[in-house]
Amino acid sequence: MIPSTILMIAVAYLCGSLSSAIVICRLFRLPDPRTTGSGNPGATNVYRSGGRIPAALVLVMDILKGTVPVYVSYWMGLDPVALGFIAIAACVGHIFPLYFGFKGGKAVATAFGTLLPIGFSLAGLLILTWLTVVFIWGYSSLAAIVAVCLAPIFTWFIKPIYTFPVAMLAILIVARHRANILRLIKGEESKIWDKRGRLKD
Template sequence: MISLTVLMIAVAYLFGSLSSAVVISQAFNLPDPRTAGSKNPGATNVYRLGGRIPALLVLVMDILKGTIPVYGSYFLGIEPLGLGLIAIAACLGHIFPLYFGFEGGKAVATAFGAMLPIGLDLAGFLIVSWIAVVFLTGYSSLGALIAVSLAPIFTWFVKPLYTVPVTMLSILIVVRHKDNISRLLSGTESKVWDKGNIKE
């Protein structure tokens, strides 16, 4: 089982390394999201650069990058801790993509996708949390930070067995947002609808 877990960790990283934002932007003849807008290859930046359809496609693909390897590993009988490591590997692939010069995004959608197999109720709690914060503040990063911070608590009530893996994943996402946290504290963070020279 250890060898299978290691194999799936590698598969998850390689799967996560597929940069949806770059691929979709090329397909729609949009600027490279790594060098335009906020320079973050994620759905929010693609939304600013190309609108709803490309952003939605990026979002779906990024979610699947987390869901497919974790769900597949679950059906292979891998234990919860191993599933947590596989989820982290998928997110690390998104953050440091092998095929795109190790320059990736924040892995929020991929982390959400990795948590999705736990249950639709957990997914619903996370989506509502993110939407509520973004609606009230306009900050996508703050919505992501609050949602992932609440994820272990939600998981405890939904499926306690997966609380530790989800906590591991949440810590990774929060650490990845360290620059956003600094800008939020200083009042210089960009909002979802901001255009021009922005940071994300």
């Protein structure tokens, strides 16, 4: 199983390295998301500069590049810990993309994609959590942080065997949002629908 795990970790990283935001922005002739708005190559920033359709495409692609390698690994019979490392590899690829100078996004959508193989009940709870936080407070980053922190708890009640891998993934995503956490504490974070000024995701 070890060679298979190593192979799928490499595949997951390479899949994650495909920056959906940059690809979609080039196809739609939109500004480079790395130099526009918040500078974060993610769906939220693309939404601000290009609207719903490009942002939706970015979101779907980011989710799939997390889901596909984990689903394939699951059907290969790899154990939960191996799946956890494969999920992390996909997210690391998004954060440090090989094809785009190792400068990527926050990997929230990709992390969500890696969790889909656990079940749609978990996915539904995470989406509901994200939407609730955005509806109440309006911060995409806060919604992502709250959802990812609750993910291991949800997983414990749905499929306990995957709790540890999901917790590893949650730690990575929260660490990636450390700058957002500081801005939230200071009251300087931008809301998801704010399209003016220097924005940060």
